[in-house]
Amino acid sequence: MVLIVGAADGELPGFFLFIMMFAGFFALASLIPQLVGGWKLLKERPDARNWGIVGAIVACLNVPLGTAAGIFTLVFLFGDDGRKFYEPYNRTPGELNAGDRSDEVDFEEFRDRQPHGWR
Numbered sequence: 001m002v003l004i005v006g007a008a009d010g011e012l013p014g015f016f017l018f019i020m021m022f023a024g025f026f027a028l029a030s031l032i033p034q035l036v037g038g039w040k041l042l043k044e045r046p047d048a049r050n051w052g053i054v055g056a057i058v059a060c061l062n063v064p065l066g067t068a069a070g071i072f073t074l075v076f077l078f079g080d081d082g083r084k085f086y087e088p089y090n091r092t093p094g095e096l097n098a099g100d101r102s103d104e105v106d107f108e109e110f111r112d113r114q115p116h117g118w119r
Contacts, residue, residue: 030058049086052077 037051052073060070076082 030061033058046086049077049082 033051034055037055040048040051056070056073059066
């Protein structure tokens with residue numbers, strides 16, 4: 001049994017209820033960009049990089065695992081592999097109409113690659 005000073009049986013103090021509602025709202029608000037970014041990355045959508053960056057920054061607030069995952073995501077998205085992965089989506093309409101590049105991304109190149117061994 002939990003003893004709450006100043007509370008009647010079965011009644012929660014208003015301040016405790018407010019804190020719990022605020023914590024729940026904050027948890028949901030921080031979860032939404034991560035879910036949307038993950039879904040768009042999975043579906044290979046053009047704006048997935050932007051949502052991934054927002055989700056990674058929000059994940060960095062969750063110490064220590066969220067920080068590690070967020071930093072790893074930011075390193076990928078701002079690194080050479082992330083740029084190559086999303087490069088066709090970041091071109092201007094003039095570059096798309098110039099015909100010097102294909103408008104399709106070869107996702108198979110990234111699916112077949114294995115991560116290095118970290119040794």
